[in-house]
Amino acid sequence: MERRQGGHVDDKLKQLMKELGEAINESLSESEPIAEVISRIKSGGYDVFLVLEATIGFNRHEEDEGKPASAARGEVEFKINANDQKFLKSLKISVDQ
Numbered sequence: 001m002e003r004r005q006g007g008h009v010d011d012k013l014k015q016l017m018k019e020l021g022e023a024i025n026e027s028l029s030e031s032e033p034i035a036e037v038i039s040r041i042k043s044g045g046y047d048v049f050l051v052l053e054a055t056i057g058f059n060r061h062e063e064d065e066g067k068p069a070s071a072a073r074g075e076v077e078f079k080i081n082a083n084d085q086k087f088l089k090s091l092k093i094s095v096d097q
Helices: 011-029 032-043 069-073 082-090
Strands: none
Touching: none
């Protein structure tokens, strides 16, 4: 989701979103627990393809004034299936339903 202002994307925000994506990617690629699990999968004779999808929402602060908290935050739906849960559990990440 990109905030448009006057018909064009805010370049600073676009750059910050790119940096956030790079930071998330870097932290995952440098994670020892993730690398260890991937190594075990590969040693079992499998190739590993990891695709994660993130939805990031944002609002300008001045637009939030006077709105209820749920409207100001913007409600984001998070869906996770059984395979996602198994994968996250293997990384010792718990997800509350």
